[in-house]
Amino acid sequence: MKKGEKKEERELKHAVAQDYETGEVLMLAHMDEEALRLTIETGKAHYWSRSRGKLWRKGEISGNEQIIKDILIDCDEDAVLLKVKQIGGACHTGYRSCFYRRINGEIVSEKVFDPEEKYGKKDDK
Amino acid sequence: MKKGEKKEERELKHAVAQDYETGEVLMLAHMDEEALRLTIETGKAHYWSRSRGKLWRKGEISGNEQIIKDILIDCDEDAVLLKVKQIGGACHTGYRSCFYRRINGEIVSEKVFDPEEKYGKKDDK
Numbered sequence: 001m002k003k004g005e006k007k008e009e010r011e012l013k014h015a016v017a018q019d020y021e022t023g024e025v026l027m028l029a030h031m032d033e034e035a036l037r038l039t040i041e042t043g044k045a046h047y048w049s050r051s052r053g054k055l056w057r058k059g060e061i062s063g064n065e066q067i068i069k070d071i072l073i074d075c076d077e078d079a080v081l082l083k084v085k086q087i088g089g090a091c092h093t094g095y096r097s098c099f100y101r102r103i104n105g106e107i108v109s110e111k112v113f114d115p116e117e118k119y120g121k122k123d124d125k
Numbered sequence: 126m127k128k129g130e131k132k133e134e135r136e137l138k139h140a141v142a143q144d145y146e147t148g149e150v151l152m153l154a155h156m157d158e159e160a161l162r163l164t165i166e167t168g169k170a171h172y173w174s175r176s177r178g179k180l181w182r183k184g185e186i187s188g189n190e191q192i193i194k195d196i197l198i199d200c201d202e203d204a205v206l207l208k209v210k211q212i213g214g215a216c217h218t219g220y221r222s223c224f225y226r227r228i229n230g231e232i233v234s235e236k237v238f239d240p241e242e243k244y245g246k247k248d249d250k
Contacts, residue, residue: 009134016150016153018148023143025143025150025206027199028141028153028199028204036228040228072225072226072233074152074223074224076223079153079223079224080228091200092200093200098201098204099197099198099199099206101197101198102195103161103165103196
């Protein structure tokens with residue numbers, strides 16, 4: 001498959017990353033087979049970016065890696081739960097978790113890093 | 126939209142349900158706009174079933190409802206995190222969480238109900 005090409009949804013698993021100590025849910029992303037294999041082999045979270053059409057390693061730009069502590073799989077085997085040690089913050093906006101707001105918009109978290117310092121002004125995870 | 130018709134993926138949000146007290150991740154499902162609206166209005170989790178092509182209320186058959194305690198939304202607004210009080214178990218197999226196994230198959234949880242008793246022999250959530 002060429003870089004940038006869309007993968008079929010059925011080729012991907014959902015991946016939920018959760019802080020292995022606090023239980024905080026950090027983010028939701030997707031994995032293809034290679035991302036899952038690399039995650040298991042290297043002990044660091046790899047994902048498939050649906051928007052960019054490519055494999056990425058969490059923290060490859062920001063340094064905010066996810067060190068794998070455990071990997072669970074769900075009943076119908078289309079989702080995995082990664083228990084991770086999160087370096088820095090998981091969210092490209094600077095928050096520890098991507099779930100930093102209530103559905104009504106109220107912010108329930110604090111920024112842990114400055115995204116411009118980590119990524120420059122480019123909107124990139 | 127007719128019952129059973131496939132929705133486009135972009136019309137759906139991912140929904141992660143998490144025990145509001147223990148932090149245990151219980152399941153991953155999807156919501157269309159109506160499921161999210163009903164979840165907010167009724168205080169009970171509703172989802173869109175991609176396989177059955179219909180809206181469903183968690184626990185409508187089993188009684189294993191999810192009482193909403195909080196709803197968070199992620200940075201790019203395509204995923205919600207439901208903090209819930211889970212009645213009984215979340216998984217149609219009888220486990221508390223759908224994530225009851227390690228990726229290598231090892232069971233890390235115990236059954237909390239008998240699925241045949243709840244659903245009959247039909248494989249239905």
